[in-house]
Amino acid sequence: MRVPGLRGGVRVQLRYLLDREGLLGPLMLLPAIIYILALVGFPLVLAIAYSLSDVTAGDTSLDNFVGLDNFSRIIKRPEFRRALQNTILFVVVSQVLIIVLATTLAQILSQDFRGKAVVRFLIILPWAAPIALGTIAWLWLLDSEFSPIDLILRELHLLGPAGLLGRDAILGTDTNLVWLGRERLTMASVIMVHVWRLLPLSTVILLAALTTIPRDVLDQAEVDGAGFWRTLFQIKIPLILPIMGIAILFGMILTAGDMAVVYNLTRGGPVYYTQVLPTWSFFIGIEGGSLAQGAAVALFLLPLLLVVTILVLRLARRSEVT
Template identity: 30%
Template sequence: MVDVAFQQGNLVREASPRKRSSLRASLRRKSTTAFLMTLPLILLISILVLYPAFYSLHLATLNKSMSKFVGLGNFEFLFKRETFWLVVKQSCIFAITAVIFKALIGFIVAHFVHNIPAKGQRKWRGMLLVPWVIPPAMSTLAWLWLFDPSYSAFNYTLSFFGIGPIPWTGEPNWARFTIILVNIWFGAPFFMILYLASLKSVPEQLYEAAAIDGANWWQRIWYVTLPMMRNIIAITTLFSLIVTFANFDITRILTAGGPLDHTHIFATWAFRVGIEGSDIPLGASVSLFMVPILAIAAIFILRDVNKRGNEA
Protein backbone atom coordinates (compact mmCIF):
# COMPACT_ATOMS: atom_id res chain seq x y z
CA MET A 1 0.00 0.00 0.00
CA VAL A 2 2.84 2.36 0.82
CA ASP A 3 4.51 1.62 -2.55
CA VAL A 4 1.26 2.26 -4.41
CA ALA A 5 0.75 5.59 -2.65
CA PHE A 6 4.36 6.54 -3.36
CA GLN A 7 3.96 5.70 -7.05
CA GLN A 8 0.72 7.71 -7.24
CA GLY A 9 2.47 10.68 -5.62
CA ASN A 10 5.23 10.50 -8.22
CA LEU A 11 2.66 10.39 -11.03
CA VAL A 12 0.89 13.48 -9.65
CA ARG A 13 4.19 15.36 -9.35
CA GLU A 14 5.12 14.39 -12.92
CA ALA A 15 1.69 15.38 -14.25
CA SER A 16 1.59 18.83 -12.63
CA PRO A 17 4.63 20.21 -14.56
CA ARG A 18 3.08 18.90 -17.77
CA LYS A 19 -0.17 20.72 -16.99
CA ARG A 20 1.69 23.91 -16.21
CA SER A 21 3.73 23.72 -19.43
CA SER A 22 0.62 23.02 -21.51
CA LEU A 23 -1.14 25.96 -19.83
CA ARG A 24 1.80 28.25 -20.60
CA ALA A 25 1.84 27.09 -24.22
CA SER A 26 -1.91 27.70 -24.51
CA LEU A 27 -1.57 31.20 -23.06
CA ARG A 28 1.30 31.96 -25.45
CA ARG A 29 -0.81 30.84 -28.41
CA LYS A 30 -3.73 33.00 -27.27
CA SER A 31 -1.46 36.01 -26.69
CA THR A 32 0.09 35.59 -30.14
CA THR A 33 -3.33 35.29 -31.75
CA ALA A 34 -4.59 38.38 -29.92
CA PHE A 35 -1.50 40.35 -30.94
CA LEU A 36 -1.88 39.35 -34.62
CA MET A 37 -5.57 40.31 -34.58
CA THR A 38 -4.80 43.76 -33.14
CA LEU A 39 -1.69 44.33 -35.27
CA PRO A 40 -3.55 46.15 -38.12
CA LEU A 41 -5.07 48.57 -35.61
CA ILE A 42 -1.70 49.09 -33.91
CA LEU A 43 -0.10 49.86 -37.28
CA LEU A 44 -2.91 52.26 -38.21
CA ILE A 45 -2.62 54.14 -34.91
CA SER A 46 1.17 54.25 -35.26
CA ILE A 47 0.87 55.77 -38.73
CA LEU A 48 -1.73 58.33 -37.63
CA VAL A 49 0.22 59.33 -34.49
CA LEU A 50 3.91 58.77 -35.15
CA TYR A 51 4.05 60.21 -38.67
CA PRO A 52 2.50 63.60 -37.70
CA ALA A 53 4.70 63.72 -34.59
CA PHE A 54 7.96 63.19 -36.49
CA TYR A 55 6.81 65.47 -39.30
CA SER A 56 6.14 68.22 -36.73
CA LEU A 57 9.66 67.77 -35.38
CA HIS A 58 10.97 68.13 -38.92
CA LEU A 59 8.90 71.27 -39.58
CA ALA A 60 10.05 72.88 -36.32
CA THR A 61 13.64 72.87 -37.61
CA LEU A 62 12.87 74.82 -40.82
CA ASN A 63 12.58 78.52 -41.57
CA LYS A 64 9.33 80.29 -42.42
CA SER A 65 9.52 79.45 -46.14
CA MET A 66 10.40 75.81 -45.22
CA SER A 67 13.42 75.98 -47.50
CA LYS A 68 16.29 76.13 -44.98
CA PHE A 69 17.30 74.16 -41.89
CA VAL A 70 17.53 76.43 -38.82
CA GLY A 71 17.87 73.85 -36.05
CA LEU A 72 16.60 75.25 -32.74
CA GLY A 73 16.19 78.76 -34.14
CA ASN A 74 12.38 78.70 -33.90
CA PHE A 75 12.53 77.68 -30.24
CA GLU A 76 15.06 80.39 -29.43
CA PHE A 77 12.78 82.93 -31.11
CA LEU A 78 9.80 81.77 -29.03
CA PHE A 79 11.74 81.98 -25.76
CA LYS A 80 12.32 85.68 -26.40
CA ARG A 81 8.63 86.49 -26.94
CA GLU A 82 6.51 87.58 -23.98
CA THR A 83 3.38 86.26 -25.68
CA PHE A 84 4.79 82.74 -25.65
CA TRP A 85 5.31 82.75 -21.88
CA LEU A 86 1.84 84.22 -21.47
CA VAL A 87 0.47 81.29 -23.48
CA VAL A 88 2.41 78.81 -21.32
CA LYS A 89 1.01 80.35 -18.13
CA GLN A 90 -2.55 80.48 -19.48
CA SER A 91 -2.41 76.91 -20.78
CA CYS A 92 -1.29 75.60 -17.38
CA ILE A 93 -3.89 77.65 -15.48
CA PHE A 94 -6.63 76.60 -17.90
CA ALA A 95 -5.78 72.88 -17.89
CA ILE A 96 -5.06 72.46 -14.16
CA THR A 97 -8.08 74.49 -12.99
CA ALA A 98 -10.48 72.81 -15.42
CA VAL A 99 -9.27 69.28 -14.59
CA ILE A 100 -9.48 69.84 -10.82
CA PHE A 101 -13.07 71.10 -11.02
CA LYS A 102 -14.09 68.43 -13.53
CA ALA A 103 -12.74 65.73 -11.22
CA LEU A 104 -14.38 67.27 -8.14
CA ILE A 105 -17.79 67.77 -9.78
CA GLY A 106 -17.62 64.33 -11.43
CA PHE A 107 -16.86 62.73 -8.05
CA ILE A 108 -19.76 64.49 -6.32
CA VAL A 109 -22.26 63.75 -9.09
CA ALA A 110 -21.10 60.12 -9.29
CA HIS A 111 -21.90 59.72 -5.57
CA PHE A 112 -25.29 61.34 -6.12
CA VAL A 113 -26.16 58.94 -8.95
CA HIS A 114 -24.68 55.94 -7.11
CA ASN A 115 -27.07 56.50 -4.18
CA ILE A 116 -30.15 56.67 -6.43
CA PRO A 117 -32.23 53.45 -6.64
CA ALA A 118 -31.23 51.22 -9.56
CA LYS A 119 -34.42 51.95 -11.53
CA GLY A 120 -33.75 55.68 -11.69
CA GLN A 121 -30.03 55.50 -12.37
CA ARG A 122 -30.35 54.87 -16.12
CA LYS A 123 -32.40 58.03 -16.62
CA TRP A 124 -29.98 60.19 -14.64
CA ARG A 125 -26.92 58.72 -16.38
CA GLY A 126 -28.45 59.49 -19.76
CA MET A 127 -29.31 63.08 -18.87
CA LEU A 128 -25.97 63.84 -17.23
CA LEU A 129 -24.01 62.48 -20.21
CA VAL A 130 -25.69 64.87 -22.67
CA PRO A 131 -23.04 67.66 -22.38
CA TRP A 132 -20.29 65.17 -23.17
CA VAL A 133 -22.16 63.59 -26.08
CA ILE A 134 -22.95 66.87 -27.89
CA PRO A 135 -20.13 67.95 -30.24
CA PRO A 136 -18.06 70.62 -28.45
CA ALA A 137 -18.22 73.10 -31.33
CA MET A 138 -22.03 72.95 -31.40
CA SER A 139 -22.48 73.33 -27.64
CA THR A 140 -19.86 76.12 -27.50
CA LEU A 141 -21.87 78.11 -30.05
CA ALA A 142 -24.84 77.94 -27.67
CA TRP A 143 -22.62 79.15 -24.82
CA LEU A 144 -21.37 81.97 -27.05
CA TRP A 145 -24.93 83.22 -27.41
CA LEU A 146 -25.35 83.06 -23.61
CA PHE A 147 -22.20 85.18 -23.20
CA ASP A 148 -22.89 87.55 -26.11
CA PRO A 149 -22.00 91.14 -25.08
CA SER A 150 -25.17 92.62 -26.65
CA TYR A 151 -27.76 89.87 -26.14
CA SER A 152 -26.33 87.85 -23.24
CA ALA A 153 -28.98 85.70 -21.58
CA PHE A 154 -26.85 85.66 -18.42
CA ASN A 155 -26.62 89.46 -18.29
CA TYR A 156 -30.37 89.73 -18.94
CA THR A 157 -31.06 87.44 -16.00
CA LEU A 158 -28.57 89.21 -13.72
CA SER A 159 -30.15 92.58 -14.54
CA PHE A 160 -33.22 91.57 -12.52
CA PHE A 161 -30.96 91.45 -9.46
CA GLY A 162 -29.25 94.75 -10.26
CA ILE A 163 -26.01 93.05 -11.37
CA GLY A 164 -24.07 93.65 -14.56
CA PRO A 165 -23.64 93.83 -17.37
CA ILE A 166 -20.59 91.56 -17.14
CA PRO A 167 -18.07 91.59 -20.03
CA TRP A 168 -17.92 87.80 -20.24
CA THR A 169 -15.58 87.65 -23.25
CA GLY A 170 -14.34 91.25 -23.31
CA GLU A 171 -12.20 91.34 -20.17
CA PRO A 172 -9.23 88.95 -19.67
CA ASN A 173 -10.20 87.46 -16.30
CA TRP A 174 -13.85 87.02 -17.22
CA ALA A 175 -12.85 85.56 -20.59
CA ARG A 176 -10.63 82.98 -18.87
CA PHE A 177 -13.49 82.18 -16.50
CA THR A 178 -15.94 81.56 -19.37
CA ILE A 179 -13.53 79.22 -21.18
CA ILE A 180 -12.85 77.21 -18.03
CA LEU A 181 -16.56 77.09 -17.20
CA VAL A 182 -17.52 75.71 -20.62
CA ASN A 183 -14.70 73.15 -20.49
CA ILE A 184 -15.87 71.98 -17.06
CA TRP A 185 -19.46 71.70 -18.30
CA PHE A 186 -18.31 69.62 -21.25
CA GLY A 187 -15.79 67.36 -19.45
CA ALA A 188 -17.32 66.68 -16.02
CA PRO A 189 -19.69 63.93 -17.32
CA PHE A 190 -16.64 61.96 -18.48
CA PHE A 191 -15.31 61.88 -14.91
CA MET A 192 -18.79 61.15 -13.58
CA ILE A 193 -19.38 58.02 -15.64
CA LEU A 194 -15.91 56.56 -14.91
CA TYR A 195 -16.12 57.33 -11.21
CA LEU A 196 -19.60 55.83 -11.09
CA ALA A 197 -18.29 52.59 -12.60
CA SER A 198 -15.45 52.60 -10.08
CA LEU A 199 -17.83 53.21 -7.16
CA LYS A 200 -19.88 50.17 -8.12
CA SER A 201 -16.77 48.00 -7.83
CA VAL A 202 -16.09 49.01 -4.20
CA PRO A 203 -17.25 46.13 -1.91
CA GLU A 204 -20.09 47.09 0.40
CA GLN A 205 -18.44 45.07 3.18
CA LEU A 206 -15.76 47.75 3.48
CA TYR A 207 -18.39 50.43 4.15
CA GLU A 208 -20.12 48.17 6.66
CA ALA A 209 -16.87 47.52 8.49
CA ALA A 210 -16.09 51.24 8.55
CA ALA A 211 -19.56 52.01 9.90
CA ILE A 212 -19.11 49.41 12.66
CA ASP A 213 -15.82 51.11 13.59
CA GLY A 214 -17.74 54.38 13.98
CA ALA A 215 -16.62 56.14 10.80
CA ASN A 216 -18.85 58.99 9.59
CA TRP A 217 -19.65 59.63 5.90
CA TRP A 218 -16.57 61.80 5.35
CA GLN A 219 -14.24 59.22 6.94
CA ARG A 220 -15.78 56.48 4.79
CA ILE A 221 -15.04 58.54 1.68
CA TRP A 222 -11.49 59.40 2.80
CA TYR A 223 -10.42 55.99 4.11
CA VAL A 224 -12.48 53.64 1.90
CA THR A 225 -13.71 55.25 -1.31
CA LEU A 226 -10.66 57.30 -2.29
CA PRO A 227 -8.07 54.53 -1.66
CA MET A 228 -10.17 52.10 -3.73
CA MET A 229 -10.58 54.62 -6.56
CA ARG A 230 -7.14 56.23 -6.56
CA ASN A 231 -5.84 54.43 -9.66
CA ILE A 232 -8.88 55.33 -11.78
CA ILE A 233 -8.70 58.91 -10.44
CA ALA A 234 -5.05 59.18 -11.48
CA ILE A 235 -5.60 57.74 -14.96
CA THR A 236 -8.70 59.82 -15.73
CA THR A 237 -6.90 62.94 -14.48
CA LEU A 238 -3.95 62.28 -16.79
CA PHE A 239 -6.19 61.57 -19.77
CA SER A 240 -8.27 64.70 -19.16
CA LEU A 241 -5.11 66.79 -18.67
CA ILE A 242 -3.83 65.69 -22.09
CA VAL A 243 -7.17 66.40 -23.79
CA THR A 244 -7.60 69.76 -22.03
CA PHE A 245 -4.10 70.95 -22.92
CA ALA A 246 -4.80 70.14 -26.57
CA ASN A 247 -8.26 71.73 -26.50
CA PHE A 248 -8.90 74.04 -29.43
CA ASP A 249 -12.56 74.47 -30.31
CA ILE A 250 -13.85 75.98 -27.04
CA THR A 251 -11.24 78.75 -26.88
CA ARG A 252 -11.35 79.36 -30.62
CA ILE A 253 -15.12 79.80 -30.74
CA LEU A 254 -15.58 81.76 -27.52
CA THR A 255 -12.73 84.27 -27.64
CA ALA A 256 -10.36 83.33 -30.51
CA GLY A 257 -7.55 84.04 -28.05
CA GLY A 258 -8.67 87.55 -27.19
CA PRO A 259 -8.82 90.03 -25.72
CA LEU A 260 -5.22 90.94 -26.62
CA ASP A 261 -4.00 87.30 -26.61
CA HIS A 262 -4.99 86.89 -22.94
CA THR A 263 -6.89 83.63 -23.49
CA HIS A 264 -4.63 81.92 -26.00
CA ILE A 265 -3.56 78.38 -25.18
CA PHE A 266 -1.05 76.23 -27.05
CA ALA A 267 -3.50 74.92 -29.66
CA THR A 268 -5.09 78.27 -30.53
CA TRP A 269 -1.81 80.19 -30.58
CA ALA A 270 -0.18 77.53 -32.76
CA PHE A 271 -3.11 77.96 -35.16
CA ARG A 272 -2.77 81.75 -35.04
CA VAL A 273 0.98 81.67 -35.69
CA GLY A 274 1.11 78.71 -38.06
CA ILE A 275 -2.05 78.95 -40.17
CA GLU A 276 -3.19 82.56 -39.90
CA GLY A 277 0.37 83.90 -39.69
CA SER A 278 1.61 81.64 -42.51
CA ASP A 279 4.54 80.41 -40.42
CA ILE A 280 3.99 76.64 -40.27
CA PRO A 281 7.39 75.81 -38.70
CA LEU A 282 6.86 78.30 -35.86
CA GLY A 283 3.35 76.95 -35.28
CA ALA A 284 4.76 73.41 -35.13
CA SER A 285 7.33 74.61 -32.58
CA VAL A 286 4.57 76.05 -30.39
CA SER A 287 2.56 72.81 -30.48
CA LEU A 288 5.61 70.73 -29.55
CA PHE A 289 5.97 72.57 -26.24
CA MET A 290 2.97 70.60 -24.96
CA VAL A 291 5.02 67.39 -25.13
CA PRO A 292 7.53 68.01 -22.29
CA ILE A 293 4.85 69.47 -19.99
CA LEU A 294 2.53 66.49 -20.49
CA ALA A 295 5.44 64.04 -20.30
CA ILE A 296 6.41 65.34 -16.86
CA ALA A 297 2.79 65.06 -15.67
CA ALA A 298 2.50 61.53 -17.08
CA ILE A 299 5.73 60.40 -15.40
CA PHE A 300 4.60 61.59 -11.96
CA ILE A 301 1.06 60.23 -12.24
CA LEU A 302 1.90 56.86 -13.79
CA ARG A 303 4.82 56.33 -11.42
CA ASP A 304 2.39 56.82 -8.55
CA VAL A 305 -0.04 54.34 -10.11
CA ASN A 306 2.70 51.73 -10.54
CA LYS A 307 3.84 52.26 -6.95
CA ARG A 308 0.32 51.67 -5.67
CA GLY A 309 -0.02 48.58 -7.85
CA ASN A 310 3.19 47.10 -6.38
CA GLU A 311 2.00 47.85 -2.85
CA ALA A 312 -1.28 46.06 -3.57
Protein backbone atom coordinates (compact mmCIF):
# COMPACT_ATOMS: atom_id res chain seq x y z
CA MET A 1 0.00 0.00 0.00
CA ARG A 2 1.32 3.46 -0.89
CA VAL A 3 1.45 5.98 1.93
CA PRO A 4 0.40 9.38 0.60
CA GLY A 5 3.02 12.10 1.31
CA LEU A 6 5.86 9.63 2.07
CA ARG A 7 8.80 10.04 -0.30
CA GLY A 8 12.26 8.53 -0.42
CA GLY A 9 15.34 9.07 -2.55
CA VAL A 10 18.75 10.74 -2.18
CA ARG A 11 17.49 14.33 -2.30
CA VAL A 12 15.02 13.71 0.48
CA GLN A 13 17.69 11.90 2.51
CA LEU A 14 19.95 14.94 2.26
CA ARG A 15 17.26 17.07 3.81
CA TYR A 16 17.33 14.90 6.93
CA LEU A 17 21.14 14.73 7.14
CA LEU A 18 21.24 16.76 10.33
CA ASP A 19 18.88 14.33 12.05
CA ARG A 20 21.77 11.88 12.28
CA GLU A 21 23.39 12.13 15.70
CA GLY A 22 26.67 10.77 14.39
CA LEU A 23 26.98 13.83 12.20
CA LEU A 24 25.22 16.49 14.26
CA GLY A 25 27.21 15.76 17.44
CA PRO A 26 30.70 16.36 16.02
CA LEU A 27 29.38 19.33 14.04
CA MET A 28 28.15 21.06 17.16
CA LEU A 29 31.36 20.29 19.07
CA LEU A 30 33.50 21.76 16.31
CA PRO A 31 33.34 25.44 17.38
CA ALA A 32 34.46 24.54 20.89
CA ILE A 33 37.31 22.43 19.58
CA ILE A 34 38.48 25.18 17.21
CA TYR A 35 38.24 27.71 20.04
CA ILE A 36 40.32 25.61 22.43
CA LEU A 37 42.93 24.77 19.82
CA ALA A 38 43.31 28.38 18.74
CA LEU A 39 43.25 30.11 22.11
CA VAL A 40 44.67 27.47 24.46
CA GLY A 41 46.46 24.82 22.43
CA PHE A 42 48.36 27.07 20.05
CA PRO A 43 49.67 29.54 22.68
CA LEU A 44 50.70 26.62 24.88
CA VAL A 45 52.69 24.99 22.11
CA LEU A 46 54.18 28.35 21.23
CA ALA A 47 55.20 28.98 24.83
CA ILE A 48 56.86 25.56 25.05
CA ALA A 49 58.69 26.24 21.78
CA TYR A 50 59.80 29.67 23.04
CA SER A 51 61.03 28.27 26.33
CA LEU A 52 63.30 25.82 24.50
CA SER A 53 64.81 28.49 22.23
CA ASP A 54 66.54 31.83 22.58
CA VAL A 55 63.90 34.12 21.08
CA THR A 56 63.77 37.74 22.14
CA ALA A 57 61.44 40.57 21.34
CA GLY A 58 63.93 41.64 18.65
CA ASP A 59 64.48 38.22 17.06
CA THR A 60 61.43 35.95 17.09
CA SER A 61 62.87 33.21 14.84
CA LEU A 62 62.66 29.81 16.49
CA ASP A 63 65.74 28.31 14.77
CA ASN A 64 68.01 28.19 17.80
CA PHE A 65 67.18 25.21 20.02
CA VAL A 66 68.83 25.62 23.44
CA GLY A 67 67.27 22.73 25.35
CA LEU A 68 66.54 23.41 29.02
CA ASP A 69 69.05 26.26 29.26
CA ASN A 70 66.38 28.85 30.02
CA PHE A 71 65.01 26.77 32.86
CA SER A 72 68.34 26.10 34.52
CA ARG A 73 69.33 29.75 34.24
CA ILE A 74 66.09 30.91 35.83
CA ILE A 75 66.20 28.44 38.70
CA LYS A 76 69.60 29.80 39.74
CA ARG A 77 68.27 33.33 40.17
CA PRO A 78 67.29 34.27 43.75
CA GLU A 79 64.28 36.18 42.43
CA PHE A 80 62.87 32.92 41.12
CA ARG A 81 62.81 31.29 44.54
CA ARG A 82 61.21 34.36 45.99
CA ALA A 83 58.57 34.49 43.25
CA LEU A 84 57.80 30.77 43.61
CA GLN A 85 57.47 31.12 47.40
CA ASN A 86 55.27 34.15 46.98
CA THR A 87 53.11 32.36 44.43
CA ILE A 88 52.56 29.40 46.74
CA LEU A 89 51.90 31.67 49.72
CA PHE A 90 49.52 33.77 47.62
CA VAL A 91 47.60 30.73 46.37
CA VAL A 92 47.38 28.83 49.67
CA VAL A 93 46.54 31.69 52.01
CA SER A 94 44.02 33.31 49.68
CA GLN A 95 42.32 29.95 49.01
CA VAL A 96 42.01 29.15 52.72
CA LEU A 97 40.53 32.58 53.38
CA ILE A 98 38.23 32.38 50.36
CA ILE A 99 36.85 28.96 51.26
CA VAL A 100 36.20 29.88 54.88
CA LEU A 101 34.60 33.21 53.98
CA ALA A 102 32.67 31.81 51.00
CA THR A 103 31.24 28.99 53.10
CA THR A 104 30.17 31.51 55.72
CA LEU A 105 28.61 33.82 53.16
CA ALA A 106 26.89 31.00 51.28
CA GLN A 107 25.52 29.78 54.60
CA ILE A 108 24.11 33.24 55.33
CA LEU A 109 22.74 33.72 51.83
CA SER A 110 20.97 30.35 51.90
CA GLN A 111 18.81 31.66 54.75
CA ASP A 112 15.79 33.86 54.20
CA PHE A 113 16.06 37.42 55.45
CA ARG A 114 15.01 40.92 54.47
CA GLY A 115 17.24 42.65 51.96
CA LYS A 116 18.75 39.39 50.77
CA ALA A 117 18.66 40.52 47.14
CA VAL A 118 20.65 43.66 47.99
CA VAL A 119 23.27 41.70 49.93
CA ARG A 120 23.54 39.19 47.09
CA PHE A 121 24.07 42.03 44.60
CA LEU A 122 26.73 43.69 46.76
CA ILE A 123 28.60 40.42 47.15
CA ILE A 124 28.63 39.72 43.43
CA LEU A 125 29.81 43.27 42.64
CA PRO A 126 33.60 42.74 42.96
CA TRP A 127 33.35 39.92 40.44
CA ALA A 128 31.26 41.96 38.01
CA ALA A 129 33.48 45.08 38.14
CA PRO A 130 36.58 45.13 35.92
CA ILE A 131 39.52 43.99 38.00
CA ALA A 132 41.74 46.91 36.94
CA LEU A 133 39.16 49.42 38.19
CA GLY A 134 38.67 47.56 41.44
CA THR A 135 42.38 47.36 42.06
CA ILE A 136 42.86 51.05 41.35
CA ALA A 137 40.22 51.84 43.96
CA TRP A 138 42.14 49.66 46.41
CA LEU A 139 45.36 51.42 45.45
CA TRP A 140 43.82 54.59 46.75
CA LEU A 141 42.33 52.92 49.82
CA LEU A 142 45.79 51.61 50.69
CA ASP A 143 47.65 54.83 49.89
CA SER A 144 50.71 55.36 52.05
CA GLU A 145 49.66 58.86 53.10
CA PHE A 146 45.97 59.40 52.41
CA SER A 147 44.58 55.91 53.08
CA PRO A 148 40.99 56.20 54.35
CA ILE A 149 41.54 52.97 56.24
CA ASP A 150 44.39 54.57 58.17
CA LEU A 151 42.16 57.58 58.79
CA ILE A 152 39.46 55.42 60.33
CA LEU A 153 42.04 53.55 62.45
CA ARG A 154 43.42 56.91 63.66
CA GLU A 155 39.91 58.13 64.53
CA LEU A 156 39.43 54.94 66.53
CA HIS A 157 42.76 55.63 68.27
CA LEU A 158 44.09 52.28 67.12
CA LEU A 159 46.83 53.99 65.10
CA GLY A 160 48.84 57.17 65.44
CA PRO A 161 50.38 59.32 68.17
CA ALA A 162 47.17 59.50 70.21
CA GLY A 163 46.48 56.03 71.65
CA LEU A 164 43.73 54.94 73.99
CA LEU A 165 43.84 55.55 77.76
CA GLY A 166 47.21 57.25 77.60
CA ARG A 167 48.87 54.16 76.13
CA ASP A 168 50.48 53.85 72.72
CA ALA A 169 48.10 52.91 69.88
CA ILE A 170 47.90 49.15 69.23
CA LEU A 171 48.93 49.44 65.58
CA GLY A 172 51.88 51.75 66.23
CA THR A 173 52.48 55.45 66.81
CA ASP A 174 53.20 56.31 63.17
CA THR A 175 50.42 58.16 61.40
CA ASN A 176 50.24 55.58 58.60
CA LEU A 177 50.50 51.82 58.26
CA VAL A 178 52.01 52.07 54.74
CA TRP A 179 50.03 49.11 53.46
CA LEU A 180 52.00 48.70 50.26
CA GLY A 181 55.43 49.56 51.61
CA ARG A 182 56.27 46.95 54.22
CA GLU A 183 57.27 43.37 53.47
CA ARG A 184 54.56 41.34 55.25
CA LEU A 185 51.84 43.97 55.08
CA THR A 186 52.24 44.34 51.31
CA MET A 187 51.74 40.64 50.73
CA ALA A 188 48.78 40.73 53.12
CA SER A 189 47.32 43.64 51.15
CA VAL A 190 47.70 41.80 47.86
CA ILE A 191 46.04 38.71 49.33
CA MET A 192 43.25 40.80 50.83
CA VAL A 193 42.43 42.46 47.49
CA HIS A 194 42.55 39.14 45.69
CA VAL A 195 40.25 37.52 48.26
CA TRP A 196 37.86 40.45 47.89
CA ARG A 197 37.84 39.92 44.17
CA LEU A 198 37.54 36.11 44.01
CA LEU A 199 35.13 35.67 46.93
CA PRO A 200 31.95 36.18 44.85
CA LEU A 201 32.79 33.31 42.51
CA SER A 202 33.37 30.80 45.29
CA THR A 203 30.34 32.07 47.21
CA VAL A 204 28.06 31.59 44.23
CA ILE A 205 29.43 28.10 43.56
CA LEU A 206 29.03 27.04 47.20
CA LEU A 207 25.60 28.63 47.44
CA ALA A 208 24.49 26.58 44.46
CA ALA A 209 25.99 23.49 46.10
CA LEU A 210 24.17 24.14 49.38
CA THR A 211 20.83 24.39 47.62
CA THR A 212 21.32 20.89 46.18
CA ILE A 213 21.16 19.34 49.66
CA PRO A 214 17.65 17.88 50.02
CA ARG A 215 15.53 19.63 52.63
CA ASP A 216 14.57 16.25 54.11
CA VAL A 217 18.20 15.53 54.99
CA LEU A 218 18.57 18.84 56.82
CA ASP A 219 15.22 18.32 58.58
CA GLN A 220 16.37 14.85 59.59
CA ALA A 221 19.56 16.33 61.04
CA GLU A 222 17.42 18.76 63.01
CA VAL A 223 15.22 15.96 64.32
CA ASP A 224 18.35 13.95 65.12
CA GLY A 225 19.43 16.78 67.35
CA ALA A 226 22.39 18.08 65.38
CA GLY A 227 23.20 21.68 66.20
CA PHE A 228 24.55 24.31 63.81
CA TRP A 229 28.20 23.19 63.82
CA ARG A 230 27.48 19.48 63.67
CA THR A 231 25.12 20.03 60.74
CA LEU A 232 27.69 22.21 59.00
CA PHE A 233 30.73 19.97 59.45
CA GLN A 234 29.15 16.52 59.41
CA ILE A 235 26.29 16.96 56.96
CA LYS A 236 26.58 20.05 54.79
CA ILE A 237 30.30 20.23 54.06
CA PRO A 238 30.72 16.49 53.35
CA LEU A 239 27.76 16.67 50.97
CA ILE A 240 29.07 19.68 49.06
CA LEU A 241 32.69 18.50 49.15
CA PRO A 242 32.87 17.53 45.47
CA ILE A 243 31.62 20.94 44.40
CA MET A 244 33.76 22.67 47.01
CA GLY A 245 36.74 20.85 45.45
CA ILE A 246 35.84 22.36 42.10
CA ALA A 247 35.52 25.81 43.68
CA ILE A 248 38.99 25.41 45.25
CA LEU A 249 40.39 24.23 41.94
CA PHE A 250 38.97 27.22 40.10
CA GLY A 251 40.23 29.53 42.80
CA MET A 252 43.74 28.05 42.76
CA ILE A 253 44.06 28.22 39.00
CA LEU A 254 42.69 31.75 38.87
CA THR A 255 45.05 32.78 41.68
CA ALA A 256 48.19 31.05 40.45
CA GLY A 257 47.76 32.46 36.97
CA ASP A 258 46.63 35.93 38.01
CA MET A 259 48.84 38.96 37.51
CA ALA A 260 46.23 41.74 37.46
CA VAL A 261 46.08 42.35 41.21
CA VAL A 262 49.83 42.22 41.83
CA TYR A 263 50.64 44.20 38.71
CA ASN A 264 48.18 46.99 39.42
CA LEU A 265 48.79 47.15 43.15
CA THR A 266 52.56 46.76 43.61
CA ARG A 267 54.21 45.80 40.30
CA GLY A 268 55.73 42.95 42.30
CA GLY A 269 57.41 45.38 44.70
CA PRO A 270 58.62 46.76 46.92
CA VAL A 271 61.84 44.93 46.03
CA TYR A 272 60.57 41.39 45.28
CA TYR A 273 58.21 41.20 48.28
CA THR A 274 55.10 40.50 46.21
CA GLN A 275 56.61 39.22 42.98
CA VAL A 276 54.75 36.13 41.76
CA LEU A 277 55.58 33.92 38.77
CA PRO A 278 53.02 35.47 36.36
CA THR A 279 54.18 39.04 37.02
CA TRP A 280 57.83 38.05 36.92
CA SER A 281 57.24 36.23 33.64
CA PHE A 282 55.60 39.37 32.29
CA PHE A 283 58.47 41.61 33.42
CA ILE A 284 61.17 39.34 31.97
CA GLY A 285 59.35 38.28 28.80
CA ILE A 286 57.39 41.34 27.73
CA GLU A 287 58.96 44.33 29.47
CA GLY A 288 62.50 42.88 29.45
CA GLY A 289 62.11 41.49 25.95
CA SER A 290 63.48 38.03 26.75
CA LEU A 291 60.54 36.01 25.43
CA ALA A 292 62.29 32.68 25.91
CA GLN A 293 62.96 33.18 29.62
CA GLY A 294 59.54 34.71 30.20
CA ALA A 295 57.94 31.66 28.63
CA ALA A 296 60.08 29.37 30.79
CA VAL A 297 58.96 31.17 33.98
CA ALA A 298 55.33 30.95 32.98
CA LEU A 299 55.65 27.24 32.20
CA PHE A 300 56.86 26.50 35.74
CA LEU A 301 53.26 26.83 36.80
CA LEU A 302 52.06 24.19 34.38
CA PRO A 303 53.22 21.00 36.17
CA LEU A 304 52.26 22.55 39.51
CA LEU A 305 48.71 23.27 38.41
CA LEU A 306 48.44 19.97 36.59
CA VAL A 307 49.17 18.05 39.78
CA VAL A 308 46.71 20.16 41.75
CA THR A 309 44.03 19.67 39.08
CA ILE A 310 44.43 15.91 39.01
CA LEU A 311 44.37 15.69 42.80
CA VAL A 312 41.27 17.83 43.16
CA LEU A 313 39.37 16.09 40.37
CA ARG A 314 40.15 12.70 41.88
CA LEU A 315 39.03 13.90 45.29
CA ALA A 316 35.82 15.26 43.81
CA ARG A 317 35.07 11.97 42.10
CA ARG A 318 35.90 9.88 45.16
CA SER A 319 33.67 11.86 47.47
CA GLU A 320 30.82 11.87 44.97
CA VAL A 321 28.02 10.43 47.04
CA THR A 322 25.03 9.80 44.87
